[in-house]
Amino acid sequence: MDELTNQIALLRAGRQISQTELAEAIGVSRKTISTVETGRFTPSVVIALKLAQFFAVPVEQIFSLNSNE
Template identity: 65%
Template sequence: MNTILVNRIRVFRAEHRMSQSDLAEQIGVSRKTISTIEVGRFVPSTIIALKIARYFKVPVEEIFSLKEE
């Protein structure tokens, strides 16, 4: 069984009315990095995941979760 990482970054961005570029600038990564994390093409490091969670002021588990395929 394959385990994949899913995320709700897009949901949180929409709630905060933020673009990918805005979030990227706040986290200190490129827009491409944020967009590839959102579509599941790039798995972020623990540091980036925690930075995103800290920015949105939620636990990291609210943004990232594991899904069994």
């Protein structure tokens, strides 16, 4: 099964912003950021694109797909 990993925590740390600040900036709840960051929730394309736009990086720099085969 494939696993989606992300670099959101690292990107947030680089900007020195909290989950709450990021959530407010892209129009989602802090819980959404938390669950995406920890891999418990796979974000919609809209959320992924908003994150990429916020951090000014390609989506692939935030998210990657790892195969567990």
